[in-house]
Amino acid sequence: MREWNWLSEELDRLREQELYRTMTVLEGPQTTVVEAEGRPQRLFSSNNYLDLANDPEVKAAACEALEQYGVGAGGSRLTTGTGPLHVRLEEELARFKGREAALVFNTGYMANVGILSALMGRGDVIFSDQLNHASIIDGCRLSGAEVVVYRHNDMADLEEKLGAYRGRKGLIVSDGVFSMDGDLVPLPQLVELAKRYGVRTMIDEAHATGVVGATGRGTEEYYHMEGSVDVLMGTLSKAVGSEGGFVCGSKELIHYLINKARSFIFSTALSPVTMAAGLRGLQKIQEEPQRVAQLRDNMAFLCRELGRYGIPVQSDSAILPIIVGEEKRAMAAMEALKERGYYVSAIRYPTVARGSARLRVALMSSHTREELAGLAQALACVLGRNTER
Ligand SMILES: *Cc1c(COP(=O)(O)O)cnc(C)c1O
Numbered sequence: 001m002r003e004w005n006w007l008s009e010e011l012d013r014l015r016e017q018e019l020y021r022t023m024t025v026l027e028g029p030q031t032t033v034v035e036a037e038g039r040p041q042r043l044f045s046s047n048n049y050l051d052l053a054n055d056p057e058v059k060a061a062a063c064e065a066l067e068q069y070g071v072g073a074g075g076s077r078l079t080t081g082t083g084p085l086h087v088r089l090e091e092e093l094a095r096f097k098g099r100e101a102a103l104v105f106n107t108g109y110m111a112n113v114g115i116l117s118a119l120m121g122r123g124d125v126i127f128s129d130q131l132n133h134a135s136i137i138d139g140c141r142l143s144g145a146e147v148v149v150y151r152h153n154d155m156a157d158l159e160e161k162l163g164a165y166r167g168r169k170g171l172i173v174s175d176g177v178f179s180m181d182g183d184l185v186p187l188p189q190l191v192e193l194a195k196r197y198g199v200r201t202m203i204d205e206a207h208a209t210g211v212v213g214a215t216g217r218g219t220e221e222y223y224h225m226e227g228s229v230d231v232l233m234g235t236l237s238k239a240v241g242s243e244g245g246f247v248c249g250s251k252e253l254i255h256y257l258i259n260k261a262r263s264f265i266f267s268t269a270l271s272p273v274t275m276a277a278g279l280r281g282l283q284k285i286q287e288e289p290q291r292v293a294q295l296r297d298n299m300a301f302l303c304r305e306l307g308r309y310g311i312p313v314q315s316d317s318a319i320l321p322i323i324v325g326e327e328k329r330a331m332a333a334m335e336a337l338k339e340r341g342y343y344v345s346a347i348r349y350p351t352v353a354r355g356s357a358r359l360r361v362a363l364m365s366s367h368t369r370e371e372l373a374g375l376a377q378a379l380a381c382v383l384g385r386n387t388e389r
Contacts, residue, residue, distance in 0.1 A: 018327035019348055026343075029054035032366050034343065041343035042371055044361050049318045050210055050291045051366040052241030052281040065276030073269035078258070081269030089279045090246075096217065096282055097234075098226050099248035103257055104275070105264050108206050108235030109135040111245030113142055114263030115202070115233060116173065118256070120145040125165045125199075127158060127172040133179055133204060134351075140173070152178075155189040162197040170199030171231075176208035176219035180352050180360060182319030184212065187223045202231035210239025210285050211318050216292035222316070239318075240285070242278035244270050295365040298372060302363065305376035309385045320361040321347075322379065330357035336382040342375055 014020040026043070027035035030053045034043045052058050065085060075081040086104060093102035105111035116139030120126055124145040128136060131152045140147045148165065150158040158172070172194050174185045185203065194201045205218045213221025216239065220226045231253065236244040247257060257264060285292065295318055302320065303313050313320055324330045327348045334346035337359070348357045361375070380387045 018331060032364055032368075032371065036338070036343060039341070041338065041341055042367075042375065043343050044363065044367075044375055045343060045345040046362055046364065047207070047238040048241055049239040049295055049362065049364055050216075050241065050281075050285065051364045052239070052284060055241065055281070055284065057284065058241055058277050058280045061280035062273045062277040065272045069272035071271055071273065073271055075269065076265065076267060077269045078265055083269075083272050083275070085272045085275035085279065086269060089244075089275045089282070092279055092282050093246050094248055096286065097232055097248040098217075098220075099232065100251045101254040102246055102248040103254050103261075103264065104236075104270065104278075105245035105247070105261070106267050106270050107243065108204075108233070108237060108245035109138075110263040110267065111233055111235070111247055112136050112204065113139040114261035115231060115247055115257060116140055116171075117142040117144075117262065118260035119143075119200075119202075119231070120169075120171055124169045124171070127161055127165075127170060127199070129153065129174040129178075129185070131178050131181060132173065132175055133206065136173055136175070136204060145171075152181075153183065153186055155186055155193060158190070159193055159197075162193060162199065166197065170197070171202055172199055173202040174204070176203045176205045177212060177317040177319065179207055179319070180347055180358070181321050182207075182315045182317045184208075184222065184316055185219060187219055187225060187228070191225065191228045200230040201228075202233060203229045205232060205234035206238055207317055207319060209234045210292065211295060212316060214292075215289050216285050236274075236278040236281070240278055240281040242281055243274050244278055291365040295363060298363045298365065298367050301369060302361070302372045302376060305373055306379065309376060309380035309387065311380065311383065311385060318363045320363070321358045322361060322383070323356055323358040324383070325355055325357060327354075327357045330359060333359055333382050337378055340378045340381070342378045344375075344379075 024036055030048045073081040090102045112135035120143040122144045126140050126145045127148050128140055130149050148161050150161050176185055208218040210216040232248040234246050236242045299315055306313050330346035337344050344359045344361055347360045
């Protein structure tokens, strides 16, 4: 197959640059301890922040839906795929986020691509943070709108760019919690700028839902500015423990997306089993707010421990990036942590910029103090810090 030489050439190039990726199989459910490559690992890189993916009540709700509705949805949402659980989950999401209505997409990726391409088009302008998630970038590209990238969380730069495009139909889009950095969008300033320049706002709450704000309602709750974002997007695949993307907003916005978002229209609906798990997960976040509080306490504890080893870090989310720079170094650090029984993903280009490879530590509410202290010590060892104290 001579004509396919470029495949192996490209793969060789990736290997040379330490950018070649493979998948690791994790045995058992996604929780604080998993088995990888034949040995137990304490998992410190999952987005299952509240440990709901393996929660007995969530699983029971999924089992019940399985018995009652079977496995597949059988059609797209606009044909035969909408069941009572899809509707109930959307009602619950709207209530949780304090909006008139909500719509569930199959994934967060599909939600971003569908929303952005439906709302914006040729002649419009999207102002997008430099570190936004790939699904936002792809949605921007697909929309055909002009995409103006502003420096990460730099509101002065955003304002300059808003000024340069005054008078055009515009949308500012940003992650609420940045997925590889764990920092938060400066929402008060962003919303103020949007008002002043007459553009709309869209915030991606993938890593904020169930994590930030006193009761895990997200970025708006964190800043005490409920109801201020026009398009509130998120996913059920992270803290909620299930699968599926979502958007919350006005009834008009939701009806528009039902009619216009191609990734919503042209794909089979998620299974009722997945909807039941998402619904139960969302209810549990509200019934057991101590999970959200515990997650926050865990992050504060880990940061204190790392500080004692001379690694000064801080995070307002469940994500703590430890930037090591070179791709090779990040991969070596990940391997060394695995040797010690700690599973922390190394993140490289193209997920983050070249030369800013990192260990992405993600916490769960159910990690114990002992596990967190152990991780801090292992990180200190692997990063060559003095572990005598
Ligand atoms: C994970 C993620 C998504 C995609 O959500 P999925 O449900 O996993 O497809 C979108 N945006 C951000 C910021 C994310 O981190």
